[in-house]
Amino acid sequence: MTRLMSYAEAIREGLREEMRADERVVLLGEDIGVYGGAFGVTDGLLDEFGDRRVRDTPISEAAITGCAIGGAITGLRPVVEIQFMDFITLCMEQLVLQAAKIRYMFGGTAAVPMVLRTPGGSGTGAAAQHSESLEAWFAHVPGLKVVAPSTPADAKGLLLSAIRDDNPVIFIEHKLLYRTKGPVPDAPTAVPLGVADVKREGADVTVVATGVMVPRALAAAGMLAEEGISAEVIDPRTLRPLDAETLVASVRKTGRVVIVYEAVKTLGIGAEIAARIAESDAVSHLTAPIVRLGGAECPIPYNRALERAAVPQEEDILTAVRRVMAA
Amino acid sequence: MTRLMSYAEAIREGLREEMRADERVVLLGEDIGVYGGAFGVTDGLLDEFGDRRVRDTPISEAAITGCAIGGAITGLRPVVEIQFMDFITLCMEQLVLQAAKIRYMFGGTAAVPMVLRTPGGSGTGAAAQHSESLEAWFAHVPGLKVVAPSTPADAKGLLLSAIRDDNPVIFIEHKLLYRTKGPVPDAPTAVPLGVADVKREGADVTVVATGVMVPRALAAAGMLAEEGISAEVIDPRTLRPLDAETLVASVRKTGRVVIVYEAVKTLGIGAEIAARIAESDAVSHLTAPIVRLGGAECPIPYNRALERAAVPQEEDILTAVRRVMAA
């Protein structure tokens, strides 16, 4: 059985269930208590779990991250909320030089079971410092895992896996998806990390999309179907470790691929996906060069029309797919 | 006319010449004064230019970076030294959310002419927190330029261009290259940003290498020549903007490519290079899948043998090239 709920509600339910099931799970973040989080995700959790486990922090992103690390290596399973992904730029030393490396540097004698939740993406008029899509940075770092759900069910299911995982997991939410609704299983249903999901099967072209680009790609696939183009839409869901085999297998089948992501095109996750395909045997099955559709090479502008032009939209996906089909 | 000098000396000469030529150039960093910098690069500059222009700073990487930004937007041309590239993780907010975006966010009404110099790479037994190769992060950021010289002449020439450039430039030096010697033009000779350099011409296979991998690739190319394999070795030199056309043209010619870089393989600069080739017409000229030779998916270990095994060595390049030639 499933219920229809929003992406934000699904994440909240995941947090609540894990906190009920495991005393070691604590929440840290700015305004996650009485305010309920900048996007309302943690609304009500302070009331249920109290301020011993739901901690409103000062504006000190580096310390908050380190606080989660210290808790994690000594018996807690902290879940941190960084209010906007942009602010993770203040956590890089603790995340990358400490959380990601501690276990390895210590010869496997410590574990860092923590989750860092943060909303990324543009489209809300928040401009250049509140619209970043930085997931590729973390996918470049051994020791970290990176998750980016596109549906309510994936959001909850991947969050359960992330909290139960014994490694630091960067859990990337999308501002534009918080209010989108979808079916979520009644029973706690973990979605395994590292497994891509074929959101729509198809035969002519593979469309790999992440985050908010998944619904856009699915909408485009619907229209393409009417034109007689059968697009297979795949969401990697986990960006590190990347389930390249599922993507490569699809390209082997279709011979055409369009990779859609919101982050800046250069060195965004699409670069790695393209490279994995190019170094695989699938490269010889390509009937057209690989196409990447990424964000423009600029900061996110404030103006609504410019902001829209800065990242791939449904029509851009349609154009790109039609182009590879024509090639 | 040229003189033989070390990579470190060439950088020092570049700093000295620009400081003599332009009053606005100031140096900021930890232990760059009487200590001469952790790797001795700024040795003697305090004596020549005094502590008004050569500033030893406290251990405050974020403030140092912001200090350079503030100076840059109000008439200085600061050159910052971050003692090890790893510590740039403490500068990310100032570098990425401020330096890289200020001009754009302000509608083009400000410029941020600054250079951030920092040594990257492993091989010195400095372990996981002093051996990072994070250049790909910055190559992902619009508004920044990223340079990584592999020879003394390129180091000096690119530094001159970086200091004269009106944008923030991340200038990546390599610890293992500081003592390597090479010819450097007597007269100040700027090397333009954004132009790759064919370090050795060849016909059978393209080897794209960056930083310390360039001398390793050249050594391998020498041995391959004896086996009758003609390898073309190209150093992009600038990682953002990337001179993809030079790389693609070479692959069009050779039909085979091995991309060698020290950073973690996943989402290192080689991912973008592979993607650019895969989206170009050169993909149809490939007679073998693209091969990436990058760093292992782990932090850099301390032990000498493990450290060596963690990044590509000359013999790995030989093996990889032989493999693509056999394909």
Added chain:
Amino acid sequence: MKTVPPAVDRTLSMLRMMLLIRAFEEKADELFALGRVHGTMHLGLGQEAVATGVCAALKPEDYILSTHRGHGHCLAKGADVGRMMAEFLGKETGYCRGRGGSMHIADVSGGNLGANGIVAGGLPIATGVGLSIQVRQTGQVCVAFFGDGAANEGAFHESVNLASIWALPVVFVCENNQYAMSMPVRKSMRVARISDRAAAYGIPGMTVDGTDVLAVYDATEAAVALARSGGGPTLLECAAYRYKGHSKSDRQRYRTRDEVEAWRRRDPIAQLRARLIAGGVVIDADADALEAAARSAIDAALRFAEESPEPDPASLLDGVYA
């Protein structure tokens, strides 16, 4: 804190400026309610005396670094209301060609080096502006505005320390409006006054009533004089209050109506107005006229903004690089 009472005309222009700032933000609030603002915004209604008193103590060539709650700073530093409203609405004629919006309005030629979307993000930059002034020996001063919440960021610590050891001409102005979003100051730090933190850097610290524009002016004047004379930075805390929510998504569960009302009774504009009337400087009618003038200046600015073109999407990549 008061030294000599500032000249009457200066006081009047401070009243005018506070009225202008208030009119701007009330209009902004109205436009938002009408759904005509893309994104969010942060209003400083109630904090007008801080921006006004501080900037009145600066010269045109001095610099400021502003915050996400920066409308007041921008106007007080002398920005053109029309270009500012245009930026607020994302128009091509705005200060940032519509690329910045409310959170990034900058008037570089006017000495406002920008609002900042990052809490404490302007503080490290301020040290560099101070360094530049010191190296170029121009005798300018840089004011860095920040909030009470920003005082808990590492950037605050590193920046004030750097400015202190190099005796940079920077004045750190903390606008303590009692909350960082939902976090009350008393829960985010264990000191009574944020200015107590000056002791950690061996610099002067002062706390003034941020609803009293004259007190803010006098304190700033002293700090600026110290900075110009090579005496280094001062940490100046101005205690004030924001009447509105933190941003548009704020249900304000963390404070009481009574608390808001109590602060509204100390309204900075009403205070100064009463003072000027009591002092016989103006009569009610004059004050009303100034208020009306501010309103019509805003109406004109809005007309300018509305008649201004949107940026051309083809210009998306303009200004990424110099």
Added chain:
Amino acid sequence: MKTVPPAVDRTLSMLRMMLLIRAFEEKADELFALGRVHGTMHLGLGQEAVATGVCAALKPEDYILSTHRGHGHCLAKGADVGRMMAEFLGKETGYCRGRGGSMHIADVSGGNLGANGIVAGGLPIATGVGLSIQVRQTGQVCVAFFGDGAANEGAFHESVNLASIWALPVVFVCENNQYAMSMPVRKSMRVARISDRAAAYGIPGMTVDGTDVLAVYDATEAAVALARSGGGPTLLECAAYRYKGHSKSDRQRYRTRDEVEAWRRRDPIAQLRARLIAGGVVIDADADALEAAARSAIDAALRFAEESPEPDPASLLDGVYA
């Protein structure tokens, strides 16, 4: 500062520990000179009393977070000398299987949560250890060691503030050895004592003679008692000096021989030895015997390390993920 004089046997074991630390680092220095150490290292010769006095006031189940200059902390917290020497030489039997080396030695089961290559990098982590202790109510305490230079990092500010508002059981121990690499403390901050910074967080600050192991012990005991009883953190500054260069690349142009000599005359080990002899607790011969014992313990540790295998390159990826 002194409360009751610590028991004689404790004092003797502190002498033993200081001798062991010194013997370890003198051996490390010797091995480096012989070219047998890969990479660099940071010696704390002269600072033995800080690690020793602090850790003597802790229980085995308490935690410490160490620094790049962490050999003393590790030994004082009870590490096995053999496994430590093995890690120092990058052997498979080392605490970190040779992956960490000098800069990352950690003895997690012994409560040493690791040396740290990042200045101030352990301070944010210490707040989390304190949170964990508080949430799990285990009554433990966490000591975070850091240097004078680290006190200028933003992480110091954020961490001490966080620990103060939550009254976390963390003791912040600043080892002020007068320099951060080449940067003298007086040039890097404008305060006389680093402990003056405690005022910015409303917590107690103390400065003690870091060459007097008993003074360090007593001060730590007081801070630990406060932390355990829910009183929150203390900022404890221990003034000491490093005899050797910052690391192996240091030409020490920033200080004079005389300064080094003056501090050497206050050697912590010589001080305690003289005190114990004057107090009739030991005679010269006993002290010499303790020193010899320390040396032979190090020789045994070195033999163990030398006989230990190198890590297998095939194990390169072990331990990246749990």
